[in-house]
Amino acid sequence: xxxxxxxxxxxxxxxxxxxxxxxxxxxxxxxxxxxxxxxxxxxxxxxxxxxxxxxxxxxxxxxxxxxxxxxxxxxxxxxxxxxxxxxxxxxxxxxxxxxxxxxxxxxxxxxxxxxxxxxxxxxxxxxxxxxxxxxxxxxxxxxxxxxxxxxxxxxxxxxxxxxxxxxxxxxxxxxxxxxxxxxxxxxxxxxxxxxxxxxxxxxxxxxxxxxxxxxxxxxxxxxxxxxxxxxxxxxxxx
Amino acid sequence: xxxxxxxxxxxxxxxxxxxxxxxxxxxxxxxxxxxxxxxxxxxxxxxxxxxxxxxxxxxxxxxxxxxxxxxxxxxxxxxxxxxxxxxxxxxxxxxxxxxxxxxxxxxxxxxxxxxxxxxxxxxxxxx
Numbered sequence: 001x002x003x004x005x006x007x008x009x010x011x012x013x014x015x016x017x018x019x020x021x022x023x024x025x026x027x028x029x030x031x032x033x034x035x036x037x038x039x040x041x042x043x044x045x046x047x048x049x050x051x052x053x054x055x056x057x058x059x060x061x062x063x064x065x066x067x068x069x070x071x072x073x074x075x076x077x078x079x080x081x082x083x084x085x086x087x088x089x090x091x092x093x094x095x096x097x098x099x100x101x102x103x104x105x106x107x108x109x110x111x112x113x114x115x116x117x118x119x120x121x122x123x124x125x126x127x128x129x130x131x132x133x134x135x136x137x138x139x140x141x142x143x144x145x146x147x148x149x150x151x152x153x154x155x156x157x158x159x160x161x162x163x164x165x166x167x168x169x170x171x172x173x174x175x176x177x178x179x180x181x182x183x184x185x186x187x188x189x190x191x192x193x194x195x196x197x198x199x200x201x202x203x204x205x206x207x208x209x210x211x212x213x214x215x216x217x218x219x220x221x222x223x224x225x226x227x228x229x230x231x232x233x234x235x236x237x238x
Numbered sequence: 239x240x241x242x243x244x245x246x247x248x249x250x251x252x253x254x255x256x257x258x259x260x261x262x263x264x265x266x267x268x269x270x271x272x273x274x275x276x277x278x279x280x281x282x283x284x285x286x287x288x289x290x291x292x293x294x295x296x297x298x299x300x301x302x303x304x305x306x307x308x309x310x311x312x313x314x315x316x317x318x319x320x321x322x323x324x325x326x327x328x329x330x331x332x333x334x335x336x337x338x339x340x341x342x343x344x345x346x347x348x349x350x351x352x353x354x355x356x357x358x359x360x361x362x363x364x365x
Contacts, residue, residue, distance in 0.1 A: 025310045044309050048316040055320055062321050069314035075304065076311045078246040080267035081253070082301035084274035089289050091275075100355040108348030116340035123332035133336055137344060140315055141265050155318060156325060160337065162316040167341045175345055183353060190348035194341050201308035211305070217348075219271055223264045 011060060017068030024050040037205060039173040044198055045166045076197065080139075083200075083215035090212045097185055101216065104186075108193040108217075109224045110232075112137035117236040130237040132156045136164040138225040139196045139218060146226045150233060161196070168195025169202035184210040192217030242300025249274040 010016045028046035035041035055065055066073070087094065094101075116133050125133070131152030135143035140161045147157035172191040181187055184207045191199035192214030200218050204211030253270025256262060262269055281287075292298045319326070326333065 021313055022310070025313055029309075044312050044316060047310070047313045048319065051313065051317045052320050055317070062318060065317060066314060069317070072311055073314040075307075077250045077267045077270075078243070079304040079308055079311055081246045081250045081270040081274055082304045084249070084271045084278065085292065085298055085301035086305070087271070088275050088278045089292065091279075096361060097352075097356070099359055100352045100361070103355040104348045104352035107351045108344055111347040112340055112344040115343045116336045119339045120332050120336035123335055125329055125332040125336070129329050129333070133333065136337070137340075139265065139268075156322055158315055159319045159322050159326075160333065162312060162319070163333075164337055164341055165312065166316075167337055168345065171342060172345055175342070176349065179349075181349060181353070183356070186349050186352040186356070189352055190345045193348045194344040197308060198312055201312075204305060204308065219264075219268045222268050227263055 011058060012064060014068035014071070017060075017065045018071055019068075020054060021047075021051060021069045021072050024054070039170050039202070042166050042170055042202075044162070044169070044201070048162075076140075080197070080219075083212075083219070086208065086212045087215060090209065093185065093209070094212070094216065097213075100186070101189060101213075101220070104189055105193065105217065105220050105224060108190070109137065109221055109228060112194060113225065113229060113232055114236060117232075121236065127237050128152055129156070131233065133160055134229050134233065134237070135225050136160045137194055137196065137221060139222045142222045142226055146229055150230065162198070165195045165198025168199040172199065172202065173206060185213045188213035189217045193221050196221070239296060239300060242296035242298070245274075245297050246300055246304070249277070 024047045025043065027050060028043040031046055032038075032041045032043040051065070055062070113134050116136065117130055120130055120133050128151060131150045132147050132154075134152075135146040135157065138146070138161070140158050143157050143161045144154040148154045168191050172187065172195070176187045176190075188203040188207070188210030191203050191210070195202075196218045200211060200214035203214035249270040250267050251270070252273055253268070254266030256273070257264060257266045257269045278292075293302070
C-alpha cells in the first residue's frame, strides 16, 4: 500500500479517530496539568480545538469522525449512572442539604433560561435560535429533545450545551473564590446546575464533595429545565 | 471490572426502559442513577458493607474510573461545533453574550439561594 492509500484507508476507520480523540484529550489534560489545573485552561475546550483542527487539516467530515468517536461518546451514559456511587457514599450530607438544594434548583433553573433568552432577544436573535438556546443548562440529550419539540435546531443546541458547560467550568472557581464561598456543597451544586456534566467534571477535579453535589444538580436540572421551558417560552421568545 | 461495568450498563438499561416505558420526564441514565442509589441502599440493608468495601468493590472501581475521565466523554459532541461555524459567525455575538451572562448569573443565583436557605434553617457549612 502506498502511504496515500494507507491514509485514505485509515482516515475512514473508527480506529483512527478513536485514537485521535484519546490522544487529543491526553495532550489537553497534560496542558491543564502543566497549568496546575488553572480554570481557564479547560481540557475539554483544548481537546475540541485540537481535534477540530485535525479535521480541518485533513478535510474530514464530522460524520466520519463521529463513527470512531461514538465509542467515547457512549460512555457518557454509564458515567452518569456511576455518579450514584459517590452520591450514595455522601447520602447523609445530601439529606441534610435537601431544602437548600430544592430552593436553589428552582431559582437557578429559572434564572438560567430567563437570563439567556432576555440577552439573546435584546441582541436580535431569531426565534429558532432562542428556542435552541433556552435549554442549554440541561444535559445534552435532554436539551436536544426540548429544542426539537419546540422548533429549535437540536445540533446547534448540542454545541451551545457544550459551550455553556465549558464557560461554567471556567468561571466557577475564580467567581466563588472572589466571593469567599468555601461551602463546597453549594459551589458544586451551582456549577452542576449551570453547566451539567462539564461543570461536574470540573467540580470533581476541585473537591469530591463539590463533585457529588454537582452531579445531583445536573440530574435534577435534567428534569426541571424541560419541565419549565414550555411555560416560559411564549413570554420570552415571542 | 467487568462486573462493575455490567452493573452500570444494566442500571442505565433499566433506567432507559423505565424512562421510555412510563414516559418519565427524566433521561434514561439519570433514572438509572436513581435506581442504582436505591439498589445500593437495599443491598446494604440485606448485606451490610462499609464505604471502604464499596470503594474497593468492582462497582466502586468502575465508577471511579469513569468519573475520573468524565471530561473526555464530552469531546466527541463538542467537536460537533465544526458543523456550525457559519451560523456561529452570523449569530455569534448574541449567542456568546447570552451564554456568558446567563452562566454567570445562574452560578450567582444558585449559590446565593443555596447558602441563604442553609443559613435560614440553621445548618452549618461544610468546608
